Amino acid sequence: MNCEEAMQAFLNARETGAALNKAEAQHIEKCEVCRREIAEIVHLFAEISNDEVLPPPPSIRQVFETALANEIAISQKTIAPRRGIFRSRFTTMAAACVLLIVGIGIGHLVTRTRDNRPYPEAFNGNKPDSIASTLYQSSSDRIETINRSVENNTPDDSLLVTLTRILANDKNSNVRMAALYALAKYADSPYVHECLIASLARETEPVIQVLLINLLMEKKGDGAIDAIQNFIKNEGIRKEVKMVAQTKLRSL
Amino acid sequence: MKQFLLIFQLLCFINLYAQHFQTPTQKVNTIKFANVSGYVSIEGTTNKEISIDYYSDDAQSKTLPGNTGVGLELQKLDSAWVFTGLLSETSKGRYAIKVPEKTVLNYQSDADHTRHVVIAKCKGDIDINIPKDVTLTEVSGGVVIQSTSGKVTVNSIAISKHKPVSIITETGPISLAIPANTNAELKLGTATGTVHAAYNNEKGKTLMNGKQLNTKLGTGGPQIHIQSLSGDIHFVQY
Numbered sequence: 015m016n017c018e019e020a021m022q023a024f025l026n027a028r029e030t031g032a033a034l035n036k037a038e039a040q041h042i043e044k045c046e047v048c049r050r051e052i053a054e055i056v057h058l059f060a061e062i063s064n065d066e067v068l069p070p071p072p073s074i075r076q077v078f079e080t081a082l083a084n085e086i087a088i089s090q091k092t093i094a095p096r097r098g099i100f101r102s103r104f105t106t107m108a109a110a111c112v113l114l115i116v117g118i119g120i121g122h123l124v125t126r127t128r129d130n131r132p133y134p135e136a137f138n139g140n141k142p143d144s145i146a147s148t149l150y151q152s153s154s155d156r157i158e159t160i161n162r163s164v165e166n167n168t169p170d171d172s173l174l175v176t177l178t179r180i181l182a183n184d185k186n187s188n189v190r191m192a193a194l195y196a197l198a199k200y201a202d203s204p205y206v207h208e209c210l211i212a213s214l215a216r217e218t219e220p221v222i223q224v225l226l227i228n229l230l231m232e233k234k235g236d237g238a239i240d241a242i243q244n245f246i247k248n249e250g251i252r253k254e255v256k257m258v259a260q261t262k263l264r265s266l
Numbered sequence: 267m268k269q270f271l272l273i274f275q276l277l278c279f280i281n282l283y284a285q286h287f288q289t290p291t292q293k294v295n296t297i298k299f300a301n302v303s304g305y306v307s308i309e310g311t312t313n314k315e316i317s318i319d320y321y322s323d324d325a326q327s328k329t330l331p332g333n334t335g336v337g338l339e340l341q342k343l344d345s346a347w348v349f350t351g352l353l354s355e356t357s358k359g360r361y362a363i364k365v366p367e368k369t370v371l372n373y374q375s376d377a378d379h380t381r382h383v384v385i386a387k388c389k390g391d392i393d394i395n396i397p398k399d400v401t402l403t404e405v406s407g408g409v410v411i412q413s414t415s416g417k418v419t420v421n422s423i424a425i426s427k428h429k430p431v432s433i434i435t436e437t438g439p440i441s442l443a444i445p446a447n448t449n450a451e452l453k454l455g456t457a458t459g460t461v462h463a464a465y466n467n468e469k470g471k472t473l474m475n476g477k478q479l480n481t482k483l484g485t486g487g488p489q490i491h492i493q494s495l496s497g498d499i500h501f502v503q504y
Contacts, residue, residue: 152296152370154391154408157430161489186395188410188432191491195453221434221493224457252436254458254495 015041017212020048025055047208054175156184157192164196174200178209187219194222198229207235214245220252227255231262239263283324287334288317295390296346297365298372301379302338303357310367310388316347322359336361355379370407382416391429399438413438425450431490440492441500449484454501456494463501 015037023038034042042048160180163173180193194213200206214226227245230238245251246259291297291314299306304322320336330337330353337353353359355378365371367389373380375396382399385392391408394400398416402409408429411418416438425431425448433440439459444450446466454461455478463474467481483503492499 152391153393153410187434220495258457
């Protein structure tokens with residue numbers, strides 16, 4: 015029983031209401047990665063059922079606030095002389111109301127435009143979280159967001175979870191590669207290490223398989239060598255990938 | 267005089283049929299091409315319209331399928347347009363396509379539909395996934411390319427701040443040429459091929475041959491990720 019099978023069993027059980035069998039239940043009880051992922055899923059479902067309205071992503075908020083600040087600065091410049099002429103608070107209040115309505119309208123429009131865009135494949139139809147929601151449309155956009163997300167070198171748990179999800183699920187190999195490079199910065203984290211091992215078993219792109227092998231062998235964390243030894247027993251993998259893995263193992 | 271006679275004779279022997287499609291593209295920010303057959307060239311222009319010319323020496327190409335009349339079906343989805351190829355994989359015709367230069371381009375082809383795609387003078391993001399050859403010239407947006415066995419050549423690319431360059435091939439070689447003053451984080455690697463690189467670092471012009479190159483160009487910044495399984499990688503700063 016591996017993590018993927020256990021998660022599939024959990025999702026089936028959740029959907030059908032059936033109980034998990036002993037092996038599945040035991041795996042989930044012992045495996046921290048699965049428990050975390052299940053907690054994520056349960057939390058996600060709870061959020062979906064509680065609230066259908068998505069908050070705008072931080073980047074949109076920032077764009078909106080900047081635009082609003084600019085609007086205010088411009089309107090202050092244009093309104094100020096009028097106050098001098100009319101000396102009426104009514105004009106100021108009316109302008110403020112119009113500005114507020116326009117601002118809300120722009121914000122609503124921008125948010126709605128993004129919400130209408132297809133969610134990234136990385137989430138398999140699930141609603142995205144705050145970081146994931148900025149990953150939309152083109153592969154280039156998704157890679158750009160991944161690269162930016164790790165620029166400050168202070169990731170929180172949700173960022174690592176999102177990156178590991180992208181590595182596991184995004185249909186575009188280039189996006190998965192970007193997620194792997196981003197995760198490589200935090201490969202010393204036990205959670206990331208576990209996820210990298212799990213990814214090796216399910217990754218189908220030979221280039222990323224090689225990158226995973228290189229990274230796991232570089233870090234030499236718990237279970238990495240066993241995972242690679244198991245991996246090269248798989249008959250479906252390319253001979254070049256097998257050769258890289260064997261060379262790395264021999265060099266130990 | 268002999269040259270003119272030769273060209274005239276060639277024109278007499280070769281019946282080159284051409285079909286044309288043209289339409290304005292107001293408010294279109296993404297254009298997707300799927301399974302377009304033959305040889306394809308896409309050029310960015312400052313015009314707000316898309317024009318497609320199809321050239322073939324096949325007499326059947328006089329009447330091409332699709333709502334564009336050039337063997338492509340156009341589907342309009344809000345701000346994205348999708349052109350889907352309707353010609354067979356064996357088609358050897360040539361498409362010359364012009365698009366607004368800032369449009370995001372998404373080019374996908376499975377099997378052997380597209381034999382070679384050339385994209386030039388585009389400023390929007392470019393996302394390509396085809397099994398055959400890809401050539402990019404004078405582009406400046408984000409570049410994401412995946413090609414299984416094709417040769418990928420990227421010339422004269424202006425690396426934009428935050429815009430990624432990501433290229434993956436399995437067996438095909440990759441060539442990338444960027445300006446000398448580019449700032450970027452470079453990660454090149456090939457499992458069984460060779461990386462040949464000529465780049466600038468703090469030591470000056472540096473030459474390298476090996477399997478991997480991870481280095482910072484200038485002050486760093488935009489990410490350039492290039493990986494191949496068995497293809498060679500040629501990287502040069504000019």
